[in-house]
Amino acid sequence: MLCDDIDDETLRLVLQIQLEDLESIKQSSKGKTRQGEFSDADIAVEAYKSELKTRILLASDRCMCKSIAKANQLDGRLVSILASQEKQAARDREAALRLSRGGKIEQDPHTDATQGKPSAEVDEELLSKLKSLYVSTDDYDDDDILDQAESSTWAASRGQTADATSAVKREKRMCNSCLSNYIVTDLLLSSKLIGEFQAKAVEFSTPNRTYCHKPTCSTFIPKEFIKDDIAFCQRCGYRTCVMCKGAEHKNQDCAQDTLTQRSWS
Structure with a gap:
């Protein structure tokens, strides 16, 4: 079965449909032969079923490889930058130790090449x-x-x-x-x-900061984790009302929100 020119979702759908068709054929052929005996059709169905399972496994592996390659492409530059910073920190420390011992700092051409500033x-x-x-x-x-x-x-x-x-x-x-x-x-x-x-x-x-209402946590919750006036604590998982700074009110309105609405009316 040639499948190189088919996208992953379509390929998995085609293989799954064919596998279900084989199961239907296998169920419809039951009782037509003696127990323990297999017809040529049964053998062909089992062989094709094994082939389909192999293709499904290959398709799954291909999806995983594509995902890994995509992640490497997206994060590769970030990893390289972080690795470069670690190497630069090590070189700076080595130079500091050399200078403290009365030595001289030699010019590092690699540092000049990787930095966007003149030497x-x-x-x-x-x-x-x-x-x-x-x-x-x-x-x-x-x-x-x-x-x-x-x-x-x-x-x-x-x-x-x-x-x-x-x-x-x-x-x-x-x-x-x-x-x-x-x-x-x-x-x-x-x-x-x-x-x-x-x-x-x-x-x-951050103005009007929100902290987790759980007394044993009290972690600051950044605005990125606040939605619809509910703050989600990344540390303990508790949800805090942004208006009253207490626990979330589920399907009820916050009392402070009600007072605010009355003050506007």
């Missing part, structure tokens, strides 16, 4: 980031190190980390316009802290 601009940006991380490793006595004041850039970087950590915990410390200007955020802050900071930035910038 000189990339080097200046990288050096400015590494400068804030630099700690001298010259041979000093322990007492001298304890008595020596830390550099202003290192103190500033430590303050940036503390500010970001505090901003995640307290809304009044959150200032997107200030914290977003840190030139060394990706090097000084951990990926976990950056993720928490970005999540809190979305939360604190």
